[in-house]
Amino acid sequence: MQKLGIDFYRQSAIELAPALLGTILVRRHEGRLFRARITETEAYVGSHDLACHASKGRTGRTEIMFAAGGCAYVYLIYGVHHMLNFVCSVADDPQAVLIRGAIPLDDWKVDLTGPGKLARHFQLTREHNGLKLTGSALYVEADANYQPHIVRTKRIGIDYAQEWKDELLRFIDNHHVKE
DNA sequence: GCGTCGATGGCA
């Protein structure tokens, strides 16, 4: 499998979100490797997107989104759950992709259906905010032999985002879903 | 099986 490099993350969120479907998220933690195939993502497309945290401007929390693509944006929501995002595009263009679901691979048996569960099982917290995706602790592998079946829907949990709440910026891979 | 609701903390 081929580890994806920095150029992959320099894409816009609307390109990266579907491109991530079917790829393999890899986490190295305490000497072990955890791998899972990404099945669900959401695009947050820039400061004009009212659902995007960066629409609030440059703050302590959103600062990392203004970096060049290729690092993680991890934050705490509802005081309970961590959310894993990939910062993408170029510097000062605050776009990101939220990783919402995956299927564990190898002999790893966990439920990764949901962004909170995914971050928890991958043992990611706000300590990992800004982590480079080109390092060894967290990265993505391509899988040229896998063909996702992509469906677009509205994003979840952003009813406050006015006209942006209905944009079809959530991407789901149905490849593995039984009829 | 589905709707409702409370937890809980960082942030502005």
Added chain:
DNA sequence: GCCATCGACGCG
């Protein structure tokens, strides 16, 4: 005073 959620609970 919000939240890019989850899981427990009550229903019947």
